[in-house]
Amino acid sequence: MQDVRKRAKSNDKNVSERNIPKNNESNVNNNKIPTTQRNISLRIISRVVVIFSLLIVVYFSSKNDKVKTFAKQSELLPGKGLVVDCSLSYKEEVEKYEGCVPKECKRFITDKVISVREAEELLAIAKKGLQLGGSSGGASILDLHSGALSMGQHFVNIYKREDAKHIFSETDFNIYRVVKEKIKYAVAHHFGVKPNKIYLTHPTFFSEITSKKAVTMHDEYWHPHVDKETYKSFHYTTLLYLGDYNIDFKGGRFVFVDEKFNRTVEPRKARLSMFTSGRENLHYVEKVTSGNRYAMTISFTCDQQYAIQDPSINNI
Numbered sequence: 001m002q003d004v005r006k007r008a009k010s011n012d013k014n015v016s017e018r019n020i021p022k023n024n025e026s027n028v029n030n031n032k033i034p035t036t037q038r039n040i041s042l043r044i045i046s047r048v049v050v051i052f053s054l055l056i057v058v059y060f061s062s063k064n065d066k067v068k069t070f071a072k073q074s075e076l077l078p079g080k081g082l083v084v085d086c087s088l089s090y091k092e093e094v095e096k097y098e099g100c101v102p103k104e105c106k107r108f109i110t111d112k113v114i115s116v117r118e119a120e121e122l123l124a125i126a127k128k129g130l131q132l133g134g135s136s137g138g139a140s141i142l143d144l145h146s147g148a149l150s151m152g153q154h155f156v157n158i159y160k161r162e163d164a165k166h167i168f169s170e171t172d173f174n175i176y177r178v179v180k181e182k183i184k185y186a187v188a189h190h191f192g193v194k195p196n197k198i199y200l201t202h203p204t205f206f207s208e209i210t211s212k213k214a215v216t217m218h219d220e221y222w223h224p225h226v227d228k229e230t231y232k233s234f235h236y237t238t239l240l241y242l243g244d245y246n247i248d249f250k251g252g253r254f255v256f257v258d259e260k261f262n263r264t265v266e267p268r269k270a271r272l273s274m275f276t277s278g279r280e281n282l283h284y285v286e287k288v289t290s291g292n293r294y295a296m297t298i299s300f301t302c303d304q305q306y307a308i309q310d311p312s313i314n315n316i
């Protein structure tokens with residue numbers, strides 16, 4: 001022990017001894033440049049450094065201020081909502097339907113309504129259908145109600161195809177119906193409307209987005225849009241994600257476009273996003289850069305004349 005201490009002491013000595021000539025050297029240099037001039041240039045340099053680091057901090061924080069993550073993929077959200085002012089046109093229109101007027105316009109994200117198991121079963125149904133078709137661009141849809149399936153630059157009716165007649169089972173349609181009902185009750189609950197006053201409407205469909213280049217207008221999902229303007233019958237839009245952002249695909253976040261900054265929803269398997277379909281929820285989907293992004297759009301209307309029936313094995 002003592003030995004070690006001694007050595008340490010002698011090391012200290014060596015260090016300080018070594019430092020002495022260095023200090024002398026710098027003193028010699030100081031004699032060449034006047035001290036005041038040296039201090040001024042040091043001060044200028046340090047100021048420049050401080051200003052630049054401030055600018056860098058401001059630049060990056062302001063960049064991050066423009067887009068906020070509303071729902072992170074890695075988080076299991078019991079429920080997270082944001083109330084927004086209803087757009088005037090939405091409010092005026094929806095007020096005609098008693099029992100269907102939302103308590104407030106908003107977005108609401110929850111990972112607790114649909115189970116991962118249910119999402120996986122839906123994903124298997126979606127893939128079974130979509131593998132028979134596929135858009136020549138990046139975005140394909142499968143609508144189990146009408147049978148619409150993307151094919152090249154057009155759509156075909158999957159139920160008219162011989163090879164499609166037996167791919168969907170009664171169980172598939174049951175799962176679809178159960179999930180749809182759960183989502184309907186979730187909408188009714190969270191928006192404060194009557195479940196028997198909202199109706200499933202067209203289009204309700206599976207979507208598959210790949211990183212392929214767009215060919216037709218249907219492939220261009222990344223333009224900001226208002227659902228109510230695209231589909232007149234919509235009053236409540238819901239999206240059920242069937243895959244995970246940054247795991248199954250890259251890019252493809254959902255973005256609410258707001259005044260001060262945009263808010264992203266990162267897809268997570270079985271994550272349900274619900275929002276009023278008016279201008280208060282202007283949104284787009286970022287381009288998918290790799291992998292396949294699967295989701296389901298389930299839409300509801302207050303107007304019974306636009307109600308659609310559940311898909312069923314009997315309708316095939």
Ligand SMILES: *[C@@H]1O[C@H](CO)[C@@H](O)[C@H](O)[C@H]1NC(C)=O
Pocket residue numbers: 066067224257258259260261262
């Ligand atoms: C939000 O996204 C839209 C559409 O991409 C864009 O035009 C707008 O500048 C973004 N807003 C902010 C604050 O970055």
